[in-house]
Amino acid sequence: MPDVIVIGGGVIGLSIAWELAGKGLSVRVLEQGAFGREASWAGAGMLPPGNLANAKTAEARLRGAAHALWPDWSNELTSRTGIDNGFIRCGGIELRMDDAGGPQSSYQLELAALKSEGVTIETEDVSEVRRRFPEISAEISSAYYLPDFHQVRNPRHLQALLAGCAMRGVELQAGCPVQQIQMKGERIQAVQTGSDTHQGAEYVFAGGTWTGQLLSQLGLTVQIEPIKGQIVLLRAEPLPVRSVIQVGRQYLVPRADGRMLVGSTEERSGFDKRNTAGAVGELINFAQRLVPALKRATFEKCWAGLRPFSTRGRPYLGRLPQFANATIAAGHYRYGLQQSSITAVLIRQVLLNQPVLLPDELNLADSVTE
Known part of the structure; x- marks a missing residue:
């Protein structure tokens, strides 16, 4: 049984898997279609600059933190996989x-x-x-x-993430739409994809536009x-x-x-x-x-x-307050690629109970309703 099951294999889900596996966790990623072929692949790869020290809004804080992370993030992926993601x-x-x-x-x-x-x-x-x-x-x-404006080649970056995840032992399963979520009290017990049942200690919902449909199975509503x-x-x-x-x-x-x-x-x-x-x-x-x-x-x-x-004006990031072992990372709109690095770091900090860099961005208490 893996430590974490990530549901969604776009740039957000793969970045989270890469980050968690790099800290020694066992990870399985379930993607309903082909990895990284939705909004992650379709975007233009723009990485505008930011400065976390003086950032005021949620978007500016995430952008500023991501701007600081991207050079090292890109360099590590490239050095480990040999795949140039076009970061310039x-x-x-x-x-x-x-x-x-x-x-x-x-x-x-x-x-x-x-x-x-x-x-x-x-x-x-x-x-x-x-x-x-x-x-x-x-x-x-x-x-x-x-x-200080940067860019990255989306398809190449996704290739590097897939290769990096595989090198770190992440189980990558494409064509696996989650059809049923099994619950017991405040915990998710398993997810069903066709005839397969997947059990994990933790579950991360990173399905992009489809995340709301997934969470509706839990009786939850998110405005995506x-x-x-x-x-x-x-x-x-x-x-x-x-x-x-x-x-x-x-x-x-x-x-x-x-x-x-x-x-x-x-x-x-x-x-x-x-x-x-x-x-x-x-x-x-x-x-x-x-x-x-x-x-x-x-x-x-x-x-x-x-x-x-x-529609809340910022992505859904953090623990789903209704469940003890469920986390969400979705709703990044135009900024998914740009914010993927900081999103992965924040989710890792949450799951490992580490000090959180941007605690204000992880408050979901009033945003996920039953």
Whole structure:
């Protein structure tokens, strides 16, 4: 019987398994489909900077802690598995292509928040940004540059996690949807997947968008819903820009191999992951307007993923208060890859009864209802 059964094999579940196995625990991961092929694979791999020392909000605290962890986290995975996950410091530009508005505009509020955190902003002079990045449209009216913005290649990182987990003895079982959860009092006794019964001392629910469905079997309600995001992949050689560019929720992410990711939409469409002509067209138009040189780019493919959106405004992390041996790590929305490292550390601290780095983010008492 393993020490921990992790239900969900995306970047959150695999990161937790990697972290726990590294501390000597025996771990089994149950994934309903193929490992890492949902939101974890579909994202763009952006890792924006943060500073935990001055962070005020839950998002900023998690981002700041993750920012500090990622270099060592990535280096250990790469050195142990030999798989390069593409983690690089690429820099990032946040800009607007129209009037950024007054002091209460979203752009100005985001800039003020980063300054209050103590995040390095190399320049907020739009003329300087235009000089450094001449391929960006002359329409931009406001911009700032973050030198400590990183990125990682999602599929490669997932490959490294799978390999690392296997090397640490994690049992990886794909195609195993949990169909029934057996309970006795305040403890989970086992989970059923088809004809197989899995018993563990501890259970971690990390099923992304599907976590709410899983926990409904326990009579619990968590407010996590799927938000579809569509992405387009272009090939542009040479790359017109090599830093991430964000315009609010939309972005361009350049890859070293001459590809450019263009994203992303936010759509409530249930569990429908199909691409639509309208959304793909809007993303391509956005890319061409932002960087006119991309009109010469070639279209490679498009895809969509379902982000696990937590209506409480932050992910569900920590012990499920109704059960003695159940923990949740879900609802990261757009930040699952970015926050996967700190999530794994926090869940390890909870399960091993260690001092917790971010105790405020583990309070679920008022958020998981029966």
